[in-house]
Amino acid sequence: MKPNKIDELYFSDVNEPIRLGRREFIKKLGGGIIVVFCLGKLSILDGLGQNNESDALNFNAYIHVKENGRINCYTGKIEMGQGIITSLAQVVAEELEVSVYSIDMIMGDTELCPYDAGTWGSLTTRFADPVIRAAAAEAREILLDLAAEKLNISKSELAINNGVIFVKNNTPATVSFAELTEGKRIVRELKNKPEIKKSEKFNLIGKPLISIDAISKVTGKANYSGDIKLPGMVYASVIRPTVFDSKKIAVNASKLSEFGGVELIENKDLVAVIHSDPEVANKAARKVNVTWKAPEAKANDVTIFKYLEENIAENSVFEEAGNIEIGKKASTTILEADYYDGYKAHAPMETHSATCYFEDDKLIIWASTQTPFGLREQLSKELDMPLEKVHVKQIFLGGGFGGKIYNQQAIEAAIIAKACGKPVQLVWSRKEEFMYDKFRPAALMKVKSGIDSTGKLQLWNFDIYCAGTRGTKLFYEVPNTKTRFFNERNIHPVGTGAWRAPGNNSTTFARESHIDVTAFSAGIDALEFRLNNLNNQDMLATLKLAATTFGWNRKKAEGFGYGIALGEDAGTCVAIIAEVFVDKKTGIVKPIKIVCAQDMGQVVNPHGATVQTEGGITMGLGYALYEEVEFNGGNVKSRNFKNYEITKFSNTPEIECVFIDKMDSKPQGGGEPAIICVGGAIANAIFDACGARVNQMPITPDRILKELQKG
Amino acid sequence: MKQAISFKLNNETVTVQVNGDEQLLTVIRTYLHKTGTKFGCGQGDCGSCTVIINNEVIRSCMLLIEDVAGKEIITIEGLSNGEILHPIQQAFVKHDALQCGFCTPGMIMNAYGLLLKNPTPTRIEVIEGMEENLCRCGSYNRIIDAIQTAGKEMNSKI
Numbered sequence: 001m002k003p004n005k006i007d008e009l010y011f012s013d014v015n016e017p018i019r020l021g022r023r024e025f026i027k028k029l030g031g032g033i034i035v036v037f038c039l040g041k042l043s044i045l046d047g048l049g050q051n052n053e054s055d056a057l058n059f060n061a062y063i064h065v066k067e068n069g070r071i072n073c074y075t076g077k078i079e080m081g082q083g084i085i086t087s088l089a090q091v092v093a094e095e096l097e098v099s100v101y102s103i104d105m106i107m108g109d110t111e112l113c114p115y116d117a118g119t120w121g122s123l124t125t126r127f128a129d130p131v132i133r134a135a136a137a138e139a140r141e142i143l144l145d146l147a148a149e150k151l152n153i154s155k156s157e158l159a160i161n162n163g164v165i166f167v168k169n170n171t172p173a174t175v176s177f178a179e180l181t182e183g184k185r186i187v188r189e190l191k192n193k194p195e196i197k198k199s200e201k202f203n204l205i206g207k208p209l210i211s212i213d214a215i216s217k218v219t220g221k222a223n224y225s226g227d228i229k230l231p232g233m234v235y236a237s238v239i240r241p242t243v244f245d246s247k248k249i250a251v252n253a254s255k256l257s258e259f260g261g262v263e264l265i266e267n268k269d270l271v272a273v274i275h276s277d278p279e280v281a282n283k284a285a286r287k288v289n290v291t292w293k294a295p296e297a298k299a300n301d302v303t304i305f306k307y308l309e310e311n312i313a314e315n316s317v318f319e320e321a322g323n324i325e326i327g328k329k330a331s332t333t334i335l336e337a338d339y340y341d342g343y344k345a346h347a348p349m350e351t352h353s354a355t356c357y358f359e360d361d362k363l364i365i366w367a368s369t370q371t372p373f374g375l376r377e378q379l380s381k382e383l384d385m386p387l388e389k390v391h392v393k394q395i396f397l398g399g400g401f402g403g404k405i406y407n408q409q410a411i412e413a414a415i416i417a418k419a420c421g422k423p424v425q426l427v428w429s430r431k432e433e434f435m436y437d438k439f440r441p442a443a444l445m446k447v448k449s450g451i452d453s454t455g456k457l458q459l460w461n462f463d464i465y466c467a468g469t470r471g472t473k474l475f476y477e478v479p480n481t482k483t484r485f486f487n488e489r490n491i492h493p494v495g496t497g498a499w500r501a502p503g504n505n506s507t508t509f510a511r512e513s514h515i516d517v518t519a520f521s522a523g524i525d526a527l528e529f530r531l532n533n534l535n536n537q538d539m540l541a542t543l544k545l546a547a548t549t550f551g552w553n554r555k556k557a558e559g560f561g562y563g564i565a566l567g568e569d570a571g572t573c574v575a576i577i578a579e580v581f582v583d584k585k586t587g588i589v590k591p592i593k594i595v596c597a598q599d600m601g602q603v604v605n606p607h608g609a610t611v612q613t614e615g616g617i618t619m620g621l622g623y624a625l626y627e628e629v630e631f632n633g634g635n636v637k638s639r640n641f642k643n644y645e646i647t648k649f650s651n652t653p654e655i656e657c658v659f660i661d662k663m664d665s666k667p668q669g670g671g672e673p674a675i676i677c678v679g680g681a682i683a684n685a686i687f688d689a690c691g692a693r694v695n696q697m698p699i700t701p702d703r704i705l706k707e708l709q710k711g
Numbered sequence: 712m713k714q715a716i717s718f719k720l721n722n723e724t725v726t727v728q729v730n731g732d733e734q735l736l737t738v739i740r741t742y743l744h745k746t747g748t749k750f751g752c753g754q755g756d757c758g759s760c761t762v763i764i765n766n767e768v769i770r771s772c773m774l775l776i777e778d779v780a781g782k783e784i785i786t787i788e789g790l791s792n793g794e795i796l797h798p799i800q801q802a803f804v805k806h807d808a809l810q811c812g813f814c815t816p817g818m819i820m821n822a823y824g825l826l827l828k829n830p831t832p833t834r835i836e837v838i839e840g841m842e843e844n845l846c847r848c849g850s851y852n853r854i855i856d857a858i859q860t861a862g863k864e865m866n867s868k869i
């Protein structure tokens with residue numbers, strides 16, 4: 001899939017099924033029972049498949065009950081810390097009635113796993129999970145059929161416990177999965193509606209389960225792309241310009257002769273040196289002098305918002321109801337404000353890394369990528385090789401957050417490996433990671449709201465610059481609304497792309513700040529105002545749960561403040577209430593407590609969902625309070641954690657997560673939603689604490705003091 | 712000129728032929744194939760590369776190999792006793808104090824150094840001792856809980 005297409009999908013509401021290519025996996029497997037799930041129009045799973053129903057070999061997932069009784073579950077999704085290696089194993093174990101520890105998750109390997117467009121958009125639990133459950137349920141039925149035959153007893157009299165099938169009336173006859181599968185090779189394509197378990201029969205789904213990959217991670221055994229070591233491997237160090245998007249003019253590598261065994265690789269604008277010792281490669285790279293032509297700097301981190309507003313005219317109406325002029329007339333108070341959000345880096349702890357080698361004419365690669373199949377396609381094009389000559393292998397990612405869907409480092413590594421004919425490892429420096437990040441785009445939101453004398457919203461006029469429309473469908477009840485999206489591709493001086501719940505962080509900050517501004521102007525409590533203007537029952541229930549859990553009416557001391565934000569992302573309703581303390585002298589904000597209530601449908605692993613929510617909130621405090629990319633044109637000045645501050649131990653508050661109980665509904669997104677409400681809730685809490693209404697994130701002490709000085 | 716430098720790594724004496732100005736992190740990861748210690752920033756800002764040298768917490772990306780001659784280094788690979796996890800590792804598993812796991816070895820080694828100095832840290836002392844280790848996934852609160860649990864567990868065995 002082209003990066004543009006990925007952006008389009010990522011920044012929109014992610015409900016659209018995604019296409020795939022043909023694979024022939026089954027031949028590669030040994031004996032046992034293989035259930036392939038081909039998406040048809042199954043009522044229970046309508047719209048849940050991420051691939052095309054037309055091709056029988058196109059499937060979303062498959063389950064392999066092996067002859068030793070263990071179970072392989074294959075999925076094109078990858079594990080980057082979001083915990084699906086655990087929650088997907090959990091649903092397979094649930095349907096097959098086995099221990100979760102007898103499941104081996106085979107993930108993101110382009111030769112073994114079914115095609116997948118990418119691990120992003122909080123899609124896994126919503127899309128892959130029901131499909132995998134269905135395949136596991138089908139495998140269970142086949143095993144029961146085989147057991148009935150073997151034990152010569154009716155299937156209805158059989159039950160399964162921990163991988164062993166037994167007769168319900170206590171007869172001693174039992175048969176294990178291993179015995180049933182031995183010497184057999186049964187391939188079943190799942191086309192009919194599978195009998196998946198009802199929630200009252202769940203043993204595992206809905207129960208908290210600790211990450212099954214934790215032991216490998218606490219012992220240092222978990223492998224990431226930069227941990228692979230191949231015989232004869234060389235380490236690459238790329239020579240970079242100081243300004244993003246610069247073009248190469250000339251290369252002077254005369255000083256390389258000082259280093260034995262160093263090789264210079266040049267391919268278009270890519271200039272790299274390789275050596276069997278990374279220390280030598282890095283030192284040698286510093287001696288290569290490249291002359292670059294940098295693009296003209298058109299904006300910096302201060303002027304960018306004005307620049308975007310003045311240079312983007314192109315817009316489209318995303319949502320419209322009633323009439324804005326009627327809304328104005330119906331309003332007794334109209335409030336206008338602009339909200340700003342600067343560029344944000346993904347800053348995963350693992351920088352972009354890749355290790356690869358050629359075996360004859362075939363490329364084998366491990367890469368920190370959220371899109372292994374997308375990478376295969378990119379490599380095939382870039383190196384002019386057939387798709388089947390590229391094999392992307394399974395590996396852990398040290399964080400992704402949307403930043404590892406573009407694969408620049410993997411393409412660079414492969415180009416270098418092809419040029420030098422040796423296995424290559426490329427691990428980006430932290431500086432490269434900042435420079436070539438696809439930042440969350442800077443965004444401007446212009447809002448106009450109107451309320452009548454009873455405090456009901458009559459008008460909502462929302463112009464969004466660059467943030468996208470994801471999650472902006474208005475869930476407040478307003479008769480006259482208009483939401484427009486202003487955007488122009490390539491307007492940004494730096495690379496931009498998808499950042500955990502793309503755009504929704506910026507737009508939710510703007511909307512929820514402005515809802516509070518509107519409520520405050522009418523002298524109405526922020527909770528009461530929201531309750532009065534909501535008709536969405538799911539959102540209402542979520543807000544009420546958050547308010548009760550937090551204790552909205554509890555007393556607060558001088559300097560402390562509470563703030564609410566609501567939002568919608570990936571099918572999940574989120575309500576966050578934050579408590580902060582603001583030191584009015586210094587403007588320093590201390591987050592005290594955050595309560596997050598979510599309606600995320602069925603919660604497969606409440607523990608995993610809690611960890612994801614806590615993580616989203618902790619990361620979100622960074623964009624709300626600290627994270628700011630400094631730049632002048634394409635010269636990115638934030639190049640390390642000293643000048644790009646993320647949330648640390650000391651500023652992590654107490655976090656409490658609560659979920660609406662909906663065991664029988666479809667699961668919704670969990671990796672992204674919570675983070676969207678952090679900015680708005682913190683902004684509103686800061687205002688409540690000290691009276692400073694800061695319209696720009698990050699809400700820094702300087703910005704707070706500036707507002708306080710205005711009085 | 713290459714020189715031989717010897718030190719103890721996880722209780723075994725090792726000797727490497729080096730110039731002397733190589734980063735300890737490169738020596739551990741690349742020359743000695745112990746990849747549990749991670750590269751995060753190369754500037755001592757993130758703590759992913761933390762190891763213990765003579766009982767002190769050290770960022771291995773900031774130290775040259777010539778400075779560790781004769782010293783005792785412990786990395787994440789040296790913490791468990793065969794299959795039996797160290798109490799800090801056990802506590803990280805129990806509290807699920809990790810997500811992507813990339814900062815985890817550094818967190819655990821930093822916690823090990825902290826507990827050597829202060830076996831029963833308060834929550835605030837844990838925060839102060841861990842402050843310069845970064846986790847982008849946001850597992851800080853769980854890491855704090857894990858370290859306090861591990862401290863208690865380790866003291867109960869003395």
